[in-house]
Amino acid sequence: MRGPVATTDRMIDHLDPPTLAAEPEAFDELFVVAGLHLGGRRFDAGEALAAMIRELGARAAPRLALVIAGELFDLPPGAGPEDFASVAATPACAPVFAALAEFARTPGRRLALVLGSDDRELATAPTRRWLSKTLAADAGRVELAFGGWGYAARVGERRVLVAHGGDEAEPGTAVDFEQLRARNLAEARGSSALASEPLAGLELRALVHARAARHPLLALLGPATPALAPVLAALDPEDTGPLLAALRALDLRRSASAARAHASGSRLLGAAASEPSDASLHERYLAPTLRDDPIVSNDDAAALLWSAKVAIASGRDPRARARAGMLGAWDRSAGASSPRQRRSHGQNQARPVDGPQALARALSRWVEAAGGFELDGDDPSLAALDRLVGPSVDVLIAGHGGRPRACLRARAPGRAYFNPGGWSRALRPRVEALRDPAARERLWRAATAGSLAALEDPDLATLADLGGLPGVCEGEDLRGLVVHAATLVGVHPDHALLYRARPGGELEPLPDTRLPRA
Structure with missing residues (x-):
């Protein structure tokens, strides 16, 4: 079992938990960034990020750590070392990797990488080898904290824990570390079949990546969690089949996680969760956003009929789809229910909403699901981690979600929680503004235009939410609905x-974020 050690100039690469006896490494300063999304459509700050990394490397502190708390990359599921290497060599990302390698070679510096939900392929053996070669060089001071345990350190007398937080906040898309270990072991033993087995928990992420090419808005919405499902359905209401398949896989993993957490005996541990129907998935994840009234029946045919209504309300003919799925099955189910049966299922009372309203409602729920944008918002990662992390940790930091946070923990009075936010472009719609029908129409036109430039139209700036980002300047950090602010925790x-971080790499403290208060 390998874990952090007090001081070392070698690469540390562990998939096992740190030993309890190991003393966390001590630093004079520690900085945390997250959500870089290198290789994704969101990332456009290569030179600025490289400048900030060089600025940290040149600080006067004798011992300084830089931790990347997840989502270093943003590549489609199944990416291998050649894909990561290709991205690292692009003009947008090459300065970043050059700066990281320089930082790692600097005496008194430590670079630590925490595995994220959306870049879990970094923990596969071939990609770890590439990462080691790229960052560690001959005397690299790098730690790959890829075991799900986060990165522990001390700054002065303060104990710090940096976690990703996505696995705890959403078990349905959590990294399967046992599968990673088994796959890496198979790769070492030359078992190609198991070593190439697709990683679990990526169905929703794969769908988001595939549809972002048609709907660039999806690339700006952060981690692929269930909160994105209504947005996907609002943009493609006639093609919910793949979405329901991804939600089914997610729902089964949620159920399995809950069973493990609450099991009191081996019989419960071994029980398999029942597979949810399309109708139940619609009710749980989509219906509250895309329909005014709930479907009374859990019958799949009723859900199919309602889905067809959504397509019709959006100006589409559900019978025109040739592919299988919820609406592709419309013709097969159209005669299955009489008008009387549909009335008994509540179909006459269900009121599907139009495209602009559906998207506005979906984005509003997406904002609220992660606690809004204020610095003291109800962060799902904090809610999950606060139950698991003891009060001996003075500063708890999570990188999941991409929204800056600075607040005190509820279960550990006087202890601080931070989220560094992200370094890539992010959509920030203001919920109150989306209640206006005219604003919804403007958003819909931009979202369905097929380009990021449409979402950066200056006329959309009045719909943006700048909560939690005091001092953000329109035109510099804000372009339309898209925020480009680069934030980090120190x-x-x-x-x-x-x-x-300013474009030249200089660090500017955000007002009212210091904890404990001066």
């Missing part, structure tokens, strides 16, 4: 706070 011996 931990110092007597306090921690959020910073914003």
Whole structure:
């Protein structure tokens, strides 16, 4: 079992939990970034990020750590070392990797990478080898914290834990570390079949990646969680079959996780969750957003009929689809229910909403599902981690979600929680603005235009939410509905706070984020 050690100039690469006896590495300063999304359509700050990394490397602190708390890359599921290498060599990303390698070679510096839900392929053996070669060089001071345990350190007398937080916040898309270990072991033993087995939990992410080419808005919405499902359905209401398949896989993993967490005996542990029907998935994940009234029946035919209504309301003919899925099965189910049966199922009372309203409602729910944009918002990662992390941790930091946070923990009074936010472009719709029909129409036109430029139209800036980002400047950090602010967490011996990195790499403290308060 391998874990962090006090001081070392070698690469540390562990998939096992740190040993309890190991003392966390000590630093004078520690900085955390997350959500870089290199290789994705969201990332456009290569030179600025490289400048910030060089700025950190040149600081006066004798011992300084830079931690990347997940989502270093944004590649489709199944990416291998050649894909990561190709991205790292692009003009947008090459300066970043050059700066990271330089930072890792600098005496007194430590670079740590925490595995994220959306870049879990980094933990496969071939990609780890590529990463080691790219970052560690001959005397690299790099730690790959890829075991799900996060990265522990000390800054002065303060104990710091940096986690990703996505696995705890959403078990349905969590990294399967047992599968990773089995796959890496198979690769070492030359068992090609198991070593090439697709990683679990990526169905929704794969769908988001596939549809982002047609709907660039999806690339700006952060991690692939169930909160994105209504957005996918609002943009493609006639093609919910693949979405329901992804939600079914996610729902089964949620059920399995809940069973493991609450099992009191081996019989419960071994029980298999029943597979949810299309109708139940519609009710749980989609119906509250895309329909005004719930379907009374759990019958699949009723859900099919309602889905056809959504397509019709959006100006599409559901019978025109040749592919299988919820609406592709419309012709097969159209005669299955009489008008009387449909009335008994509540079909006459269900009121599907139009495209602009459906998208506005879906985005509003997406904003609210992650606690809004305010610095003290109800962060799902905090809610999950706060139950698991003891009060001996003075500063808890999670990288999941992409929204800056600075607040105190509820279950550990006086202890701080931070989220560094992201370094890539992000959509920030203001929920109140989306209640206006005219605003919904403007958003719909931009979202369905097929380009990121449409979402960056200056006329959309009035619909943006700048909560939690004091001092953001329109035109510099805000373009239309898209925010480009680059934020990070800094931990110092007597306090921690959020910073914003300026284009030249200089760090600017964000007001009212210092904890404990001065």
